[in-house]
Amino acid sequence: MSQRSRDEPTRREYVKYGTTVLAGGLLAGCTGGGGSDGGGSGEQDGAGTTVSMSPVGEVSFESPPETVFTRLTHHADMAFALGRGEGxxxxxxxxxxxxxxxxxxxxxxxxxxxxxxxxxSWEPDKETLYELDSDVHLADPAWVTQIEGWTREDIDEIAENVAPWLGNSLSDRHQEPPTAWAEGYEYYSLWEQFELVATAFGETARFEELAAVYEELLATIDSGLPPEEQRPTAAMISSGDMETIYAYTLSNPGFLTAHTRPLGPRDAFEGAVDSGATVDYETLLEADPEVILFLGGMEPETSLPDTRAALESNPVATEIAAVREGRVYPQGARYQGPILNLFQLEMTAKQLYPEAFGEWPAYEEGPYPELPAEERLFDRERVARAIAEEV
Incomplete structure (x- = not known):
C-alpha cells in the first residue's frame, strides 16, 4: 500500500474532478444514453486546461499530464500520438x-x-494505482467498475488521492453502461475522443496536425470507393488455433470499426452474426466472403502462413471464395488509437480495393510493408514529426 495517507489531499496538480457534463463544447455529433451534447473546452499549452468527457464530466489540470495510466490500447495509442509514449x-x-x-x-x-x-492493467489493483502514482488515469471508470472489487467509491478515492480519470471505452461498440453510470453516458468517435484527450494534455496543435492527415486520408478513400454493388463481401475473424473462430462486424457504430466502416465493404454475414460470436467453417462457407480480414495477423508471434495453411487444408474452408482466391489478409487490432487507425485504413483500403488504392503486398511476417512513396495513402514523415517533435 502507498505510504500516503488517504486522508491527505492529492499532490497532483488538478483542481477539479466532477461528474457534471458540460453543455455544448468542443465537438459536435456525439450521441449518448442521455441524449445530451458532450464536449469540452481548454486553454492551449495545458495551463488551467479544462475538458469534459463522459462518463467523468469536467476535469481540470493546472499542468499537462506527463505520466499516464491506460487500460486499453486505444488510449495508450492516443498518449503515444501526443508525445507521451515514454510516460x-x-x-x-x-x-x-x-x-x-x-x-x-x-x-x-x-x-x-x-x-x-x-x-x-486488464484487472487493475487499486493499491498498484497508488504505487504507479500516474498524473492521469486514461481509462473509462464505468468499465473499471465492472471489474470485481471495484466500486464507484474506489473510483472517487483514486481520483481524489492520486489523479483524475479521463477516458471512454464503451464507445467501442456503443455498449450499455452500468446502471450507476447510465444517465448521460456519451458515445464518441475515435477522433472526437482523441481531440478531448489532446485538449486535456495541452496538445491541440499535435491533434490538429494528425487530424489533418486523417481527413486527407478519408478524402482519398472517398474519392476512390467503387459503387456499393461493386464492393466485395468481407468477414473479419480471429482465432488462436483455427479451431475456435470468432467473427466481428465491420460497420456497426463505435471505434472498433473505425478502419472498416469508412470503406463500406459488404458484410458477408449480412448482419446474421453478432460481433465476437463464434462461427464454424460451415457458417463461414455459407457466408462465402470474398475477403477475409484476420485480426491480429500482424502480431509477431502469430503465423499468418500457418493460418492460411489451416484454411487451405480444411475441406470446408478451402471452398470459401477468399481462401480460393488467396485473399486472406492480416489486420492489427480493433482497439485502435489514431496512429494505428491511419495504418489500418490504408492497409484495409488496399486489401479490399486493390484496383482503386494499389495492391496490398504479399505479406507473411515482419513489420508493416515498406510501400513505395507513390503507393502510400498518407504521409509517414508528417505523422512522425507530429509525434516526435513540438508542432
Missing amino acids: ITALHAPEYYDGLWNQFVERLPGVSLDWSGLYS
Missing part, C-alpha cells in the same frame, strides 16, 4: 501489444515505442 505506466497485455504496435511504428521515421515491462 505510459500501464497497459493491458503490454508484451503482446508492444510487439503488435511496433510492427507499424517501424514505418514512422525517428519514432520509437516501448511498452514492454509495463504493469498489465
Whole structure:
C-alpha cells in the first residue's frame, strides 16, 4: 500500500474532478444514453486546461499530464500520438501489444515505442494505482467498475488521492453502461475522443496536425470507393488455433470499426452474426466472403502462413471464395488509437480495393510493408514529426 495517507489531499496538480457534463463544447455529433451534447473546452499549452468527457464530466489540470495510466490500447495509442509514449505506466497485455504496435511504428521515421515491462492493467489493483502514482488515469471508470472489487467509491478515492480519470471505452461498440453510470453516458468517435484527450494534455496543435492527415486520408478513400454493388463481401475473424473462430462486424457504430466502416465493404454475414460470436467453417462457407480480414495477423508471434495453411487444408474452408482466391489478409487490432487507425485504413483500403488504392503486398511476417512513396495513402514523415517533435 502507498505510504500516503488517504486522508491527505492529492499532490497532483488538478483542481477539479466532477461528474457534471458540460453543455455544448468542443465537438459536435456525439450521441449518448442521455441524449445530451458532450464536449469540452481548454486553454492551449495545458495551463488551467479544462475538458469534459463522459462518463467523468469536467476535469481540470493546472499542468499537462506527463505520466499516464491506460487500460486499453486505444488510449495508450492516443498518449503515444501526443508525445507521451515514454510516460505510459500501464497497459493491458503490454508484451503482446508492444510487439503488435511496433510492427507499424517501424514505418514512422525517428519514432520509437516501448511498452514492454509495463504493469498489465486488464484487472487493475487499486493499491498498484497508488504505487504507479500516474498524473492521469486514461481509462473509462464505468468499465473499471465492472471489474470485481471495484466500486464507484474506489473510483472517487483514486481520483481524489492520486489523479483524475479521463477516458471512454464503451464507445467501442456503443455498449450499455452500468446502471450507476447510465444517465448521460456519451458515445464518441475515435477522433472526437482523441481531440478531448489532446485538449486535456495541452496538445491541440499535435491533434490538429494528425487530424489533418486523417481527413486527407478519408478524402482519398472517398474519392476512390467503387459503387456499393461493386464492393466485395468481407468477414473479419480471429482465432488462436483455427479451431475456435470468432467473427466481428465491420460497420456497426463505435471505434472498433473505425478502419472498416469508412470503406463500406459488404458484410458477408449480412448482419446474421453478432460481433465476437463464434462461427464454424460451415457458417463461414455459407457466408462465402470474398475477403477475409484476420485480426491480429500482424502480431509477431502469430503465423499468418500457418493460418492460411489451416484454411487451405480444411475441406470446408478451402471452398470459401477468399481462401480460393488467396485473399486472406492480416489486420492489427480493433482497439485502435489514431496512429494505428491511419495504418489500418490504408492497409484495409488496399486489401479490399486493390484496383482503386494499389495492391496490398504479399505479406507473411515482419513489420508493416515498406510501400513505395507513390503507393502510400498518407504521409509517414508528417505523422512522425507530429509525434516526435513540438508542432
